[in-house]
Amino acid sequence: MLDNPYTHKEARDDLRKALAAVLEETIPPLSDEMNLFREFRLDSMSMLETLMELEDMLGFNVDPEELDIKDFETVAGYSGFLVAIKAAV
Template sequence: MDRNTVVSALEQALTEVLERPVTGLDGHVRLFDDLHLDSTTMLEMLMALEDSLGLVVDPEDLDADDFVSVDTFTTFVLSSLSTARAAS
């Protein structure tokens, strides 16, 4: 899986969770500051990504630094998916 696939899935998840179109995300978009996410919408977004990407996230493993921007979140998702595939 590549970064573009993750960003596309993120746009879809955010569109669903925020109930408004979210497109054209670039890596510098800040999830909380620019998109106005909060902890509830972040969890809803993670659940949507679990469905679309097969992402499995243990809430205990979440780090606020992973959710700063589209870039940091995409890196987190790719790392999580890579770790999950290596474990199976």
């Protein structure tokens, strides 16, 4: 087990950085209830690019075929996904 587990807040901050890199714009602070598709006009391609950015930042790899889009609709869902992935690494 990790001495300092990856937190939901860290995941939310990393998601914000990845969104900024992919969308090439300043991203406001994220709240858990934000719908990423509506709030940032994301589509499946930009969502995949965001995931790839996070893979590079955080050092993990996932198979896109195994992903559930519902994990990526909200900030809370995406952050929870990242926390789970980091715990498994």
